[in-house]
Amino acid sequence: MSDMRDQVERTLLTQAQIQKRVGELGQIFSREYADKNPVLVSVLKGAFVFLADLCRAISVPCSVDFMIASSYGAGTETSGQVKIIKDLDTDIRGRHVIVVEDIVDSGVTLSHIMDMLQKRGPASLRLATLLDKPARRQAHVDIDWIGFQVPDAFLVGYGLDYAEKYRNIPDICILKPEVYQA
Ligand code: IMP
Ligand code: MG
Numbered sequence: 001m002s003d004m005r006d007q008v009e010r011t012l013l014t015q016a017q018i019q020k021r022v023g024e025l026g027q028i029f030s031r032e033y034a035d036k037n038p039v040l041v042s043v044l045k046g047a048f049v050f051l052a053d054l055c056r057a058i059s060v061p062c063s064v065d066f067m068i069a070s071s072y073g074a075g076t077e078t079s080g081q082v083k084i085i086k087d088l089d090t091d092i093r094g095r096h097v098i099v100v101e102d103i104v105d106s107g108v109t110l111s112h113i114m115d116m117l118q119k120r121g122p123a124s125l126r127l128a129t130l131l132d133k134p135a136r137r138q139a140h141v142d143i144d145w146i147g148f149q150v151p152d153a154f155l156v157g158y159g160l161d162y163a164e165k166y167r168n169i170p171d172i173c174i175l176k177p178e179v180y181q182a
Contacts, residue, residue, distance in 0.1 A: 026057020046102035049159035103131040111139040
């Protein structure tokens, strides 16, 4: 009754598949950002697991900072509204910034955040997302690195939640529709 796996339809990406891809991205960043001391900006909460693994796959100095944005509430559809709940502590003017996201779905949240960060005058601003769900894109977003393209299904695990649950599942799974349609 309390097993999270009972609410999951199937595993889409295993822990091993994710770790392999995160390792590849870490190598790319270590090469491209050697001597640039980039700041990895993570949009909480969903990206916290990806960021934790990605930063440890990077072998050159970097720092991390966090923002909290919300467009979702407790549902599975974007509200079209983006609220900045917590802004960065870092002054990113002149810094090399990599925004680290869990998933780009409608793109509404990210397009808003990228515009906002660009206005602060970073030396460079690029976007890495673990997951790209292109089927439901509403706002254009330039994505520099994609971990995996995913189908139009509601995903949980590896940081992704439904109503704040399931973030601690180590794999990325498709949630049973009856869980959120109930
Ligand atoms: P957007 O629709 O691209 O603005 O997505 C904003 C946020 O919604 C993402 O950063 C996720 O936190 C969340 N989100 C989008 N799709 C999913 C999903 O399939 N599962 C869990 N969260 C999601
Ligand atoms: Mg998110």
